[in-house]
Amino acid sequence: MEKVKEKTKDVLARLGVEGDVTITESARSDASTVAIATADARLLIGERGQNLIALEHIVKKLLAKEMEAVPRFFLDINGYRAAQADELKEEVKTIAKKVRLYRKEIKMRAMRPHERLVVHMALAEYPDITTESVGQDPERTVVIKPYP
Numbered sequence: 001m002e003k004v005k006e007k008t009k010d011v012l013a014r015l016g017v018e019g020d021v022t023i024t025e026s027a028r029s030d031a032s033t034v035a036i037a038t039a040d041a042r043l044l045i046g047e048r049g050q051n052l053i054a055l056e057h058i059v060k061k062l063l064a065k066e067m068e069a070v071p072r073f074f075l076d077i078n079g080y081r082a083a084q085a086d087e088l089k090e091e092v093k094t095i096a097k098k099v100r101l102y103r104k105e106i107k108m109r110a111m112r113p114h115e116r117l118v119v120h121m122a123l124a125e126y127p128d129i130t131t132e133s134v135g136q137d138p139e140r141t142v143v144i145k146p147y148p
Helices: 002-014 041-045 047-066 079-100 113-123
Strands: 020-024 032-035 074-078 129-135 141-146
Touching: 002 032, 020 041, 020 074, 020 079, 032 113, 041 047, 041 074, 041 113, 047 074, 074 079, 079 129, 113 129, 113 141
Parallel strands: 032 074
Antiparallel strands: 020 032, 129 141
């Protein structure tokens, strides 16, 4: 993961952005979080996180040129993704209540891979609920359904 940290710092420097980069290993999944703390967060995040997604893509592509296997990671800038994940978890809990009540599956909106991971992990501890990713990117989504 040190290579990921260095490549992220390099990309930030090339963009003329100063920031601190730290890596947090997840205890619940195999994906790490590369956290960037910077005063230029608005520029790097962009509208609805589009710049953040692009920045993550660039870092991964650059790493793929240098590494045989790129480790799984997600970029986060000033806690933006963490806050988005918290909101998504609350939405998922509400949907899970509806699935329990009506015993019918509910298909969520199309989501990026890190968002789908949040949904699956948030509902993993619900024994009466199951989740399934369906479709192809970029329209891939999660279906939340009662456990049979």
